[in-house]
Amino acid sequence: MSKYIIVGGGLAGLMASIKLAEGGHDVMLFSIVPVKRSHSVCAQGGINAAVNIKGEDDSPEIHTFDTIKGGDFLAQQPPVKEMCYAAPGIIYMLDRMGVAFSRTAEGNLDFRRFGGTLHHRTAFAGATTGQQLLYALDEQTRRWEAEGKVKKYEGWEALSVVKDEAGNCRGLCAVHLSSMRVQTFAADAVILASGGPGQIYRQSTHSMVNTGAIVSSVFQQGAAYGNPEMIQIHPTAIPGNDKLRLMSESARGEGGRVWVPKRKGDNRDPKEIPEAERWYFLEEKYPRFKNLVPRDVASREIYHAAVDLGMGVGGNLMVYLDLTHIDKATLNRKLGGILEIYEKFTGEDPREVPMKIFPAMHYSMGGLWVDYEAKADGFLNRNSPRNQQTTIPGLYAIGECDYQYHGANRLGANSLLSCIFSGQLVAPAVGAYTKASKLAEASAGVFEAERKRWEDRLDGIGRMQGKENPYALHRELGALMVENVSIVRDNDKLRAALVKIQELKARWSDIACVDESGWYNHPKLFINQLWNMLAQAEAITVGALERDESRGAHYKPAFPNRDDDKFMKTTIAHWTPQGVKLAYEEVNTSLYKPVARKYD
Amino acid sequence: MTLTTLPLTVTMAKSIELRIFRQDGEDSAPYWDEFSLPWQENMNVIACLMEIQMHPVNKAGKRINPVVWESNCLEEVCGACSMVINGMPRQACSALVDKLAQPISIAPLSKFKTVRDLVVDRQPMFNALTKVKAWVPIDGTYDLGPGPKISPADAERMYDFARCMTCGCCMEACPQFNANSPFIGPAPLGQANLFSQHPTASMNNDERLAAVMGVGGVADCGKAQNCAKVCPKEIPLTEAIAELGRETTKQLVKDLLAKGAPRSFGGPAA
Numbered sequence: 001m002s003k004y005i006i007v008g009g010g011l012a013g014l015m016a017s018i019k020l021a022e023g024g025h026d027v028m029l030f031s032i033v034p035v036k037r038s039h040s041v042c043a044q045g046g047i048n049a050a051v052n053i054k055g056e057d058d059s060p061e062i063h064t065f066d067t068i069k070g071g072d073f074l075a076q077q078p079p080v081k082e083m084c085y086a087a088p089g090i091i092y093m094l095d096r097m098g099v100a101f102s103r104t105a106e107g108n109l110d111f112r113r114f115g116g117t118l119h120h121r122t123a124f125a126g127a128t129t130g131q132q133l134l135y136a137l138d139e140q141t142r143r144w145e146a147e148g149k150v151k152k153y154e155g156w157e158a159l160s161v162v163k164d165e166a167g168n169c170r171g172l173c174a175v176h177l178s179s180m181r182v183q184t185f186a187a188d189a190v191i192l193a194s195g196g197p198g199q200i201y202r203q204s205t206h207s208m209v210n211t212g213a214i215v216s217s218v219f220q221q222g223a224a225y226g227n228p229e230m231i232q233i234h235p236t237a238i239p240g241n242d243k244l245r246l247m248s249e250s251a252r253g254e255g256g257r258v259w260v261p262k263r264k265g266d267n268r269d270p271k272e273i274p275e276a277e278r279w280y281f282l283e284e285k286y287p288r289f290k291n292l293v294p295r296d297v298a299s300r301e302i303y304h305a306a307v308d309l310g311m312g313v314g315g316n317l318m319v320y321l322d323l324t325h326i327d328k329a330t331l332n333r334k335l336g337g338i339l340e341i342y343e344k345f346t347g348e349d350p351r352e353v354p355m356k357i358f359p360a361m362h363y364s365m366g367g368l369w370v371d372y373e374a375k376a377d378g379f380l381n382r383n384s385p386r387n388q389q390t391t392i393p394g395l396y397a398i399g400e401c402d403y404q405y406h407g408a409n410r411l412g413a414n415s416l417l418s419c420i421f422s423g424q425l426v427a428p429a430v431g432a433y434t435k436a437s438k439l440a441e442a443s444a445g446v447f448e449a450e451r452k453r454w455e456d457r458l459d460g461i462g463r464m465q466g467k468e469n470p471y472a473l474h475r476e477l478g479a480l481m482v483e484n485v486s487i488v489r490d491n492d493k494l495r496a497a498l499v500k501i502q503e504l505k506a507r508w509s510d511i512a513c514v515d516e517s518g519w520y521n522h523p524k525l526f527i528n529q530l531w532n533m534l535a536q537a538e539a540i541t542v543g544a545l546e547r548d549e550s551r552g553a554h555y556k557p558a559f560p561n562r563d564d565d566k567f568m569k570t571t572i573a574h575w576t577p578q579g580v581k582l583a584y585e586e587v588n589t590s591l592y593k594p595v596a597r598k599y600d
Numbered sequence: 601m602t603l604t605t606l607p608l609t610v611t612m613a614k615s616i617e618l619r620i621f622r623q624d625g626e627d628s629a630p631y632w633d634e635f636s637l638p639w640q641e642n643m644n645v646i647a648c649l650m651e652i653q654m655h656p657v658n659k660a661g662k663r664i665n666p667v668v669w670e671s672n673c674l675e676e677v678c679g680a681c682s683m684v685i686n687g688m689p690r691q692a693c694s695a696l697v698d699k700l701a702q703p704i705s706i707a708p709l710s711k712f713k714t715v716r717d718l719v720v721d722r723q724p725m726f727n728a729l730t731k732v733k734a735w736v737p738i739d740g741t742y743d744l745g746p747g748p749k750i751s752p753a754d755a756e757r758m759y760d761f762a763r764c765m766t767c768g769c770c771m772e773a774c775p776q777f778n779a780n781s782p783f784i785g786p787a788p789l790g791q792a793n794l795f796s797q798h799p800t801a802s803m804n805n806d807e808r809l810a811a812v813m814g815v816g817g818v819a820d821c822g823k824a825q826n827c828a829k830v831c832p833k834e835i836p837l838t839e840a841i842a843e844l845g846r847e848t849t850k851q852l853v854k855d856l857l858a859k860g861a862p863r864s865f866g867g868p869a870a
Contacts, residue, residue, distance in 0.1 A: 018741055033670075034726065036766055037678040095747035098736035098798050100759035107749030126759055131677050135762060139735035146730050178715055207672040241640055242647040242693075245675040333756070337763075341675055344694045345644075424741070471653040514656050515665045519625045520716040522668055523653075 001025050002434045005172045005187040007158045007214055009035025011130070011416060012399025013193030014137035015423025021141075021149035023427060028185060029141070030153045030174055032209045036138045039195050039207040040419065043130025044338055045114060045250030046122035047094075047416040049087035053108055058119040060085040065592060067414060070116040070294050071365070071407020072552035072562065073594040074227065074570070074587055078374035079404050081591060083421040085379070090420050091123050097136040100125050102334065112334070113253045116294040116411040116599075127248055127337040133416055157525055158214040160221060161190055161395055162442070162450045167222070169394035170442040173450045175458065178520045182455045184447040189394045189430040192218065192368065193423065196400040200533045200540070201361035201486070202478025205237055205246040215368060215401045216532035219539070224391040225573040226403030227366035228536070229543030232410055232553050233487050234362035235298035236321055236355075238342055244360035245345060247321060248338050249412040251355075252291040254330070257322045258282050258302070259354075260311045270313075270320055270354045281305050289599040296409040296553040297599060299359045303487045313356055320354035359487060363415065365406040365553065366543070368397035369572055372404065378591050380425070385433035388426045394437070396430060398422035403570070407587075408552020461527045466510030470527045473511065477504055477530075477537060485541050489556045494545040501538050508534060535580075539573040542580045547571060564594055614639035616697055617659075618648060620667055621707035622717045630714070633667075634659040634703070645685060645692040645706060646671055649718075669718035676832055679765025682709055682772070683718055689772035691832050709772045711779070725766050728788035733808045736801040748799040761794040761840060763833045770827035770837055782816030786827035786837045789818055793840040796847055809844075809851040818844050 002025050006013045009031040017027045031038065052058040063084040068075055095101060095109060102110045102124050111120040125132035144150040155177045162171040162184055171186040194214045198206020219225050235258075236251065237244035252258070259278040266273065282301055283290045293301075302319050306312025313319060323331060323339075328351050331339060342350045369391060373384035380387060388396045398419070405418040484490075484497040508531055515523040549563035550556055569584035616637045623630040636659045637651050649669050656666040671681035674693040681692040684707040686700055697704070712720035750758075770786040771777050777785040792812050795801040801808075812818045818841060827837040 015741075022741060033672050033678075033680060034722070034766075036726070037672050037680045039673065039678075041677045041765075042673050042675065089743035092743060092746045093738075093741050096736065096738050096744065096800070098747075098758075098795070098801060100755055100762040102759075103750055103752040103755040105752065107751050109746070125762075128677060128763060131765075132759070132762055136736075139729075140738070140741075142726075142730055143735045143737070207678065208674065209672055239642060240644075240674075241642040242644060242650060243674045337677075341677075344676065345642075345696070347696075469654055471650065475654075514653070517624065517665055517716075520668055520719060523666065 002188040002431070003028065004430055005030065005185060005190045006193055007172065007190065008038070008193035008195060008399070010038035010040035010193060010195055010399060011134055011137060011419035012423040013191070014134070014141050015420045016191055016193060016398060016426050017150050018137065018140050018144060019424055019427035020430070021144035021147070023431065025149070025431070027150045028153060028187065029150055030156050030158055030172065032155070032157050032177070034154045035141065035152065036135065038134060039210055040134040040416070041131040042205065042207060042246060043416050044127045044246060044248035045253060046112065046124035046129045046413045047091065047133065048114065048121050048411070048413040049091040049123060049417065050084065050119070050121055051088045051091060051109065051111065051123070054111060054120045056119050058121055060087065062119065063087065063121060066117045067405075067411055068407070068592050069597055070411040071409050072597050073568065073589060074230070074407030074551060076372065076404040076588050077591040078378055078380055078588060079372045081378055082380040082425075083405060083418060086421055086424070087417055090417065094133060094136055097140060099132050099136045102126060112250060113292060114412040115249050115252070115292045115298070116289070118289070122250070122253065122413040124250065127250055127335045130416055133420070158194070159454050159528070160217045160450060161392065162447055163221065163392065164442045164446050167392065168437070168439060169392050171447065173454050175454070175525065177525070180458070180518060180521055180524070182451055182458065184451045186442065186447065188434045189396060191396040191398060191426055191430065192401055193399045194401050196364040197533065197536050198361060200477065200537050201481045202475060203240070203244045203482070204361035205234060205244060211529040211533055212401070212536055213529040213532040216536040218368070218390070218392065218395065219573070220532070220535055220575045222392060222575070223395060224369040225366065225539055226369040227408070227543065227571050228539040228573050229547055229554050229571060230365035230408050230552065231361060231485070231540060232295055232363040232365060233299045233359045234295055235302050235359050236357040237360035238345055239356065239358060240345060244358060245341060246362065247342065247355060247357050248335070249295070251321060251323060251335060251338065254334050255323070255326050256291065258291055258298070258319055259322060260305055260313060260319050264311050265315070267314065279311070286600045293599045294409055294411060296555070299487050300555060302359055318356050318358050321357045322354040323350055324352060324354060361482065361486060363410055364400060365403065365408060365410050367401045367403040369570070370397050370402045370404055374588070382425065383428050383432050385429055385436050387429040388422055389429065389433065394433065396426050398426050408554055458524060458528065462513050462521070462524050464511050464513045464527065466512050468507050468511045469514060470511050470523055470530055473504060473507060474530050474533070477533060481537055481540070485544055487555065489544050489554065491545060491556070491558065494541055497541050498538065498545065501534060501541060505534050535575065539580045542582060543571045543573060546582055562597070568594060616643070616648060617703035619703050619705045620717070621705070622667065623708070623714045625716060626714065633664065639697070643697040645683070645695040645697070645704070646674055646681060648697065667718065668716045677765065679767030682767045682769055683707065684709060684772065689769040689830050691767065694832065709768050711772050711777060712768065722766065722768050725768060725771065725785070725787060728784050729766070729791060731784065732788050732792035732811050733804065734788070734791040734795055736795065736798055737804055738800070750799070758794060758798065761790055761835055764790055764835055765833065767832065769830045769832060773826035773830040775824050775826065776820055776822045781820070783820040784812065784816050786821070786841065789821070789844055790835060790837050790840040793844040793847070796844065805847070806851065809848050812844060813848045813852065818848055
């Protein structure tokens, strides 16, 4: 039996753990937080699968097309197709695991609407679907842990992968959060399931651990990164000092309406503003999809109304999301979890008062470049070692940290699906890789060298006594990215942002490690994470600068149209000592030829 | 000039006063450290701790190591940031500064081993989930079609209990749960009850209930009802424990009939 390392215990990492354990393999599961606290818990609205129980003639084929169109034709089409056809089976598996999905009167799974589709395709568990799915996989993983097939390394942070002389990935280098011990671990393959890089942006909807540091680290070790510029800005988040909390798309899926007062500067209490004096700008402009246009479209329209036209609530980049016309029992049943959150954090009852919401950085469509092997019929060869493999042999990536399923914009409720699907797909892939590669045991020297490299680096960070505070520097980076690399992009601003990132890198060298302790020293590890965030921020910004078109979440007013001749291509970023270098690769459009992306 | 003519805004530059119960390492002596921070809009306790990271100086003006804590989602759904805030175990992310009396006192959960400052080791809670077999014993992850049909009412009931974040607030508030008591605590019992009611998971109820019937099990609950009062997700834990108590009683009778009864009436002992 083989031994595999998985980094990250969200939906993707847990699904891969369960599949591998079920196949008789041994799994070493690394996570900064206890896996039950992974960022997947934050997913609210649901998971897509064309189970078609509402008599709407939905099908996996339509789901495939909606996903590809939603991503503005930048997603790799065969993996998307394989995923959408696997989706109903995934829902049934979760159902058998005991997920407390919401039900119809007959006791079947209920489905609701989400953005970018006209079908009821989203299964949900109240409004905490990600949490419920994660818990089900956490429970099954615990079962395998009790059997001795999964060993958890919770409270460990992955630092890098161990490569042999030939460049194959042979294991992981990690640090124990409390003892600060650096250690290497050997495995037949390493699977990264470490999630997105939201902490690069100030007040994103991501969790604290989502620095993307290990992904950036392997990027700096030579792994290619796909579509770094494709960052999703979610249209609806709740104000907060420490973070902007997500207000699920399901609020609109259940009938929530987005509006601003028709009269600029109208500061009346929203309840005092009569229907005729409200501008439902999404409904007006998109009569077919209305409030359920994809996220990139909704965020741009909110920006347009609030900033370009100056009609935002209170003059800010803020609009109303209104649920007050829906009866309270329905709201509590279908959206209870998120309404409680809004109420707790703002002190206002969204059943009574329209919610005030902002756009916030939410998801990275881009991620580590991974391979796949398609068959003639457009589906995948499930036994190929190429599926989900990065450009470093033996290193795989799944979940939000891979790039291939969502193109230039992810549809709501497709992330839980791609996490679980890629977690399933990777298990036979690493098995096939182990069989095919037949590598001799790696030399102890490569492990010791990597361990020493990191021990030295962390020791060096611990001795830093400069003027900069790492957390303050992080805020500067976050504000810079929100200001310059989000909904609306401009080449002059992007160039200026790149200069500023270089300046932040220089100032990084003048940081003070503000903690002197040798025990559970968070600043020491955070300073390393911050370096990795700076490297990743550079890739995001360079990717955005070089793509002179508008596609999905990437919008440049100076280049307002999609340019398929030049940019129907994956951006491939490589790290070099001189900075980030880009290459472009054709996208697989063998199943659907690109058409205009319309939702009106 | 009388006091009342003084411009109030000058003297009222708002600050936030904090007292934090700190501990440098697992075996170090704990101590209180005090902080005074500038007030900002929409602050929660986490935002205060972040402020200390950026300006690691205490109220006495002494440069200190920043306070260490656990948090992740910051939207009260991951369970990481449990702390005792002004005497109440709760999630620090949803503890809004403007709603707290000052000075705000912040301490780690006391029922678990402190790692450093506000970080504690809640592994015993996860171990307890293994003990009560808090899972559905599915045959495999391959496609075997849909699960059992479940009424909307039952699904909603299960959802209520399935929202447990293993945050430990109920364990902190429970007078029966502590380092010297074998009592497994309210959260794992809530999960045992959840799975004992699932159509598939209930098939191995004999094993699950056996784990909560003995010493440290459901009978050790002192019915203080603190658990349900402090649960951030308002999970009706006391109802769960009562239901589980009834299930264990039924199981006890079943076990007696299966094992003991026939032998007392039959022929010679084997």
